[in-house]
Amino acid sequence: MKYLLVLLVIVIAVGVWRKRRRVEHLKAQRPAPRRENRLQPPQDMVACAHCGLHLPRSDALVLGASPRPEYYCSAEHRAQGPA
Numbered sequence: 240m241k242y243l244l245v246l247l248v249i250v251i252a253v254g255v256w257r258k259r260r261r262v263e264h265l266k267a268q269r270p271a272p273r274r275e276n277r278l279q280p281p282q283d284m285v286a287c288a289h290c291g292l293h294l295p296r297s298d299a300l301v302l303g304a305s306p307r308p309e310y311y312c313s314a315e316h317r318a319q320g321p322a
């Protein structure tokens with residue numbers, strides 16, 4: 240009876256070990272996601288107050304503050320003001 244219990248523990252341990260190995264093997268086979276294929280999060284687009292050109296908010300020049308800032312595509316248009 241004692242040996243049967245030891246055998247059962249060994250069988251369970253081997254089963255767990257094999258399952259873990261299979262999961263690691265599958266992980267290794269799956270190619271890592273390539274950086275260049277990942278999409279960038281969408282950016283807020285704003286329109287230039289002078290010419291209406293749409294550009295990412297991070298690239299725009301801002302004049303004024305919230306709640307209604309004016310965005311410009313270039314320093315030239317910012318100097319000319321809204322159309």
Ligand SMILES: [Zn+2]
Nearest residue numbers: 287290312316
């Ligand atoms: Zn502009």
